[in-house]
Amino acid sequence: MSVQARDIAIVAFHQSDCQASAGATNEVELIMPEIRAVMDQVGLRNAQDVDFVCSGSCDYLQGAAFAFVAGVDALGAVPPIRESHVEMDAAWALYESVLKIRMGHADSALIYGFAKSSPGELPIVLSQQLDPYYLAPLWVDTVSLAALQARLMLDAGKITEADMAAVVSRSRHNAMNNPHAQLAGEVSVESLLAQQHFVSPLRRHDCCPVSDGASAMIIATVEQAKAWGKPYAILRGIDHRIESHNLCTRDLTESPSTRRAAEAAGVADGAVDVAELYAPFSHQEIILSRALGLGEGTSVNPSGGVLAGNLMMASGLSRVGEVFQRIVSGEARRGVAHATSGPCLQHNLVAVVEAA
């Protein structure tokens, strides 16, 4: 980097419960408690107390153009604030905020992501992110595309259906310690395999649930974090890479973009105690663990991951937040967070978080 890289500290994080339906609660009402929570963690009063705000959301989920602008109502943006938005998971809002701080344009940033996915038919809504001439008009849903990917892996002998069930079983087990999880409990691999197929070869439990909610984070320069006097973790590296929009030109049984992002973020520069991976489908957690080179020494998705509850546009940011919380609590010294976007793990972001 040509300019001297400024170390970034993650100072606060909070996530809402993953609700199957938030009912009449609107997006602003989902965001406000999360922003209040992170503000209180740092001891800030409002959005005027940070230099930059960036959010992640998707207008297609609200079904209205520029719906994201209404999210700003959660901030109380008077007097005016410096604000930005990505039509992506808020993990990419974090990425934009990191660039803003590294460029010296801000010393602190508030990041939030939110969505109410339950009112629409999410897998069909997401079909509209595909190629507009060849795929979107067919309404190929995201579950079916993931099922094509799973079949490729099964046919190639890279996984078994029991491997997939084991991922789900561990997710539900780990989620029992996550108060925000939507799906948690002890389920055996055998009982999962006894379930019927949903979109064969996927069973319903191989797919993440549809959830409503939000999450928020505050980051800052290390100097600012010290001035605030709160515990923080260091965001040591962050990178994201994307693959072709043509699914059939990709090797869907691997994730080369995750591998590249991991190299650039410096995942291999130390031991990985904990990893939070955005794997909306069970087989994808296996692809990601392999792409990141994770071994026995890494606790994968101790929160249960998104198979236990998937906040669209916020789950990626929450993966970073989960790792941050485990580092600040002393449970882990170094961790990896991953976020994804697009069909079959098309676009992947990898972050490395370390103890200060």
Add this chain to the structure above:
Amino acid sequence: MSPTEVLSEAFELGFTYTRSTGPVVGRFLTGLRDRRIEGVRASDGRVMVPPMEYDPDTAAALDDFVEVGQQGEIVSWCWVSEPRKAHPLQQPFAWAMIRLDGADVPMIHCVSAASEDQLATGARVQVRWAEETRGHIADIACFELAEVAQ
């Protein structure tokens, strides 16, 4: 007192413009209207169907068109036991990646079959054309198993 004048105007919610699909996508869609399937040769020689405008590896503009067959082989598939309202078929069906004869890169489309056990990776399928073709991806109504097709 004059009666209140009510102003009214018809309004269509939608994009009221047409858009050119360009020399690559447009050529493919026009081919479908004529019940032909054309792919394009990538920089490394692979034939991609449907054609891409730019090479996924080198970003070079592509224009070497190749007509491919109307039969092919299933590379991957999934069985949709409960079709969604938006799906092109309302009976249980499969989505599949299909490598057409003469192509190297598969395409994604739907496959009509009586039951899941009729399908397998490697099965041969062929195009069933829509009754009326109009230069749209749905001119391919679906694929069906080559053995049972007429």
